[in-house]
Amino acid sequence: MxxxxxxxxxxxxxxxxxxxxxxxxxxxxxxxxxxxxxxxxxxxxxxxxxxxxxxxxxxxxxxxxxxxxxxxxxxxxxxxxxxxxxxxxxxxxxxxxxxxxxxxxxxxxxxxxxxxxxxxxxxxxxxxxxxxxxxxxxxxxxxxxxxxxxxxxxxxxxxxxxxxxxxxxxxxxxxxxxxxxxxxxxxxxxxxxxxxxxxxxxxxxxxxxxxxxxxxxxxxxxxxxxxLAPPRPETVPAPSLETIYFTGCKPLDEAIGGIPRGAQVLLIHPPGFRAYTELFTANLSTFLRNRLRILTITYSLPEKILWQAVMQITRTLNIDEEEIKKLIAIRSINPSAHSIHEMMAQVWSFVNEFKPDVLVLHGLR
The missing domain is CATH 3.40.50.300 (P-loop containing nucleotide triphosphate hydrolases)
Structure with missing residues (x-):
């Protein structure tokens, strides 16, 4: 300034x-x-x-x-x-x-x-x-x-x-x-x-x-x-209908018509359902094929566990491991150790640091 x-x-x-x-x-x-x-x-x-x-x-x-x-x-x-x-x-x-x-x-x-x-x-x-x-x-x-x-x-x-x-x-x-x-x-x-x-x-x-x-x-x-206050945008941008990403799950894509760039998607699932890995498996190839940078912030699992899941998925995509690490970042936040404002500030800090195209917030229960 x-x-x-x-x-x-x-x-x-x-x-x-x-x-x-x-x-x-x-x-x-x-x-x-x-x-x-x-x-x-x-x-x-x-x-x-x-x-x-x-x-x-x-x-x-x-x-x-x-x-x-x-x-x-x-x-x-x-x-x-x-x-x-x-x-x-x-x-x-x-x-x-x-x-x-x-x-x-x-x-x-x-x-x-x-x-x-x-x-x-x-x-x-x-x-x-x-x-x-x-x-x-x-x-x-x-x-x-x-x-x-x-x-x-x-x-x-x-x-x-x-x-x-x-x-x-x-x-x-x-x-x-x-x-x-x-x-x-x-x-x-x-x-x-x-x-x-x-x-x-x-x-x-x-x-x-x-x-x-x-x-x-x-x-x-x-x-x-x-x-800890995040920046206040003047306007909330609307999703772009010019760029649509498909999940790779045919029934879901037919039902919702893909995900517009800039959209916010809430996934709700019953306890015990491995929704994160299932959804991530379906989307990862699409995200990586388009060279989108993906930031995942988890509130319930260690970073190591999610990295293991990611590496298992990417082995089938024939993409270099170093390239994967440039496109994917995983961060973990313990919600019991921070106030809501501190967690919001951490999210904003991670976003500023990695500048992702896709932000995944995992474990918001």
């Missing part, structure tokens, strides 16, 4: 496409979420990718996590902040919160001084919840407007302000700062089938059309945040 001059890319693959390039440049984004929802990982990714990809200095001010823990945890997610620090592209400040109002003065002095001396392009404050606890809603609103949300003259800084959402709560009293922010993102979690499902809601983003209400994502090692 080509970077727009008025955008600040988030660095989260898939999200920048949804936001037409990223956050508005020089904006302040309020990031709210339950504990464990991924707020720190998201904010860290924003800083890390800005420095790594665009050479933009990033400043991370934490009111919770010591620097050593932050560096260690983020490195597991593929973000080496120690390397960025050595290059002068990153600075981490840990300010321990206190109940006294002196803490607010200390925070303000450190905040203003580090901006003037380090001159960051990206800034994260994680989190402002201790400030809210010291000041209360009304005073906090004045503080945020005067300090955190104020555009600093001569500096263009895109900021993420993190706030904690207690478990079981859907809203948080922020003294109205959500109205001052240029963008508001809420990160949430829920348990489904014993698995953690994460998603974000973009409640507000000035100058951006929001195409989705809920955006599913995952947190994984060496990647960090990964958006």
């Amino acid at each position: 080509i970077r727009s001059i008025d955008s600040c890319p988030t660095g989260v693959h898939g999200l920048d496409e949804l936001l037409q390039g990223g956050f508005p440049k020089n904006s302040t984004i309020l990031l709210i979420g339950h504990p464990g929802a991924g707020k720190t990982t998201f904010a860290a990714k924003f800083i890390y990718e800005g420095a790594r990809k665009y050479g933009e200095k990033g400043l991370y001010i934490s009111l919770y996590e010591p620097k050593y823990n932050f560096f260690k945890n983020m490195k597991k997610l593929g973000m080496d902040f120690e390397e960025l620090e050595k290059k002068g592209l990153f600075k981490y400040i840990n300010i321990l919160p206190a109940a006294e109002r002196d803490f607010i003065e200390l925070f303000t002095n450190i905040y203003m001084n580090i901006i003037k001396t380090f001159r960051p392009s990206r800034l994260v404050i994680d989190s402002v919840t201790p400030i809210l606890e010291v000041l209360g809603n009304e005073e906090a609103r004045s503080f945020f407007r005067a300090v955190l949300f104020q555009k600093v003259p001569k500096y263009e800084i895109t900021k993420i302000i993190v706030a904690d959402l207690p478990y079981g709560e859907e809203t948080i009293h922020l003294g109205g700062i959500e109205f001052v922010a240029d963008g508001v993102i809420v990160m949430k979690t829920r348990i489904s089938r014993g698995l953690i499902t994460r998603w974000m809601e973009i409640r507000k983003m000035r100058g951006r059309a929001i195409p989705m209400g809920e955006i599913p994502f995952s947190i994984s090692e060496n990647v960090g945040i990964r958006i």
Whole structure:
């Protein structure tokens, strides 16, 4: 994606496409979420990718996590902040919160001084919840407007302000700062089938059309945040009647007239019926004769078993084994180990990788 001059890319693959390039440049984004929802990982990714990809200095001010823990945890997610620090592209400040109002003065002095001396392009404050606890809603609103949300003259800084959402709560009293922010993102979690499902809601983003209400994502090692929403096509193309593929099963072909290119076919069968191998046997010679690339994704069998069935079938077709492996790909997904959004993302990843003409989803029971 080509970077727009008025955008600040988030660095989260898939999200920048949804936001037409990223956050508005020089904006302040309020990031709210339950504990464990991924707020720190998201904010860290924003800083890390800005420095790594665009050479933009990033400043991370934490009111919770010591620097050593932050560096260690983020490195597991593929973000080496120690390397960025050595290059002068990153600075981490840990300010321990206190109940006294002196803490607010200390925070303000450190905040203003580090901006003037380090001159960051990206800034994260994680989190402002201790400030809210010291000041209360009304005073906090004045503080945020005067300090955190104020555009600093001569500096263009895109900021993420993190706030904690207690478990079981859907809203948080922020003294109205959500109205001052240029963008508001809420990160949430829920348990489904014993698995953690994460998603974000973009409640507000000035100058951006929001195409989705809920955006599913995952947190994984060496990647960090990964958006799981598949691309949204503008239109659903109709099957092409100009190209018809016949199954090789004469009664079936006579009944349905073959399968148009681009058609979606659902095969339902009784338990125990070896429908996959029977149908695959009938279709494989036709697919291969037309040099169609076939991707099979199975949710119930190991890849090895399906490859054995394929090789048995292709021995009678007089096609080189290496050629078969160029035309056929088989992938296996364990549905009990992934959320529905993760499985959808895996399917899309396999399709992008292999670019098939024929996609077979096996074992969708």
